[in-house]
Amino acid sequence: MAALEVVTQMHYGTEKAVSPAAEAIRHSGSLCYNCVKFKPGKTDNCPAAEDLFMAAKKWNLAMVVAQCPISMFEAAEQNFHEQTNPFDL
Numbered sequence: 001m002a003a004l005e006v007v008t009q010m011h012y013g014t015e016k017a018v019s020p021a022a023e024a025i026r027h028s029g030s031l032c033y034n035c036v037k038f039k040p041g042k043t044d045n046c047p048a049a050e051d052l053f054m055a056a057k058k059w060n061l062a063m064v065v066a067q068c069p070i071s072m073f074e075a076a077e078q079n080f081h082e083q084t085n086p087f088d089l
């Protein structure tokens with residue numbers, strides 16, 4: 001298996017290592033962006049998503065959520081980022 005492609009990009013004033021493959025699906029392919037419980041910036045945001053957001057903020061990371069317990073996930077009709085695009089999480 002080939003090594004993952006990693007490039008260097010500036011994001012909000014920080015030079016970051018970026019996986020173009022993961023970045024390409026960060027919004028469209030993340031379960032959180034496709035779940036009705038994902039409400040960043042609101043008091044009723046999913047607590048798991050809130051914890052992930054706080055960790056991402058603390059460590060200056062961007063992530064894709066690829067798995068979530070079926071007992072928690074609730075499919076949205078529209079991708080959150082396409083609906084609102086309020087944050088570049």
Ligand code: SF4
Pocket residue numbers: 031032033035036037038039046047048049065068069072073074
């Ligand atoms: S239930 Fe899962 S997919 Fe939905 S917002 Fe929470 S962590 Fe993300």
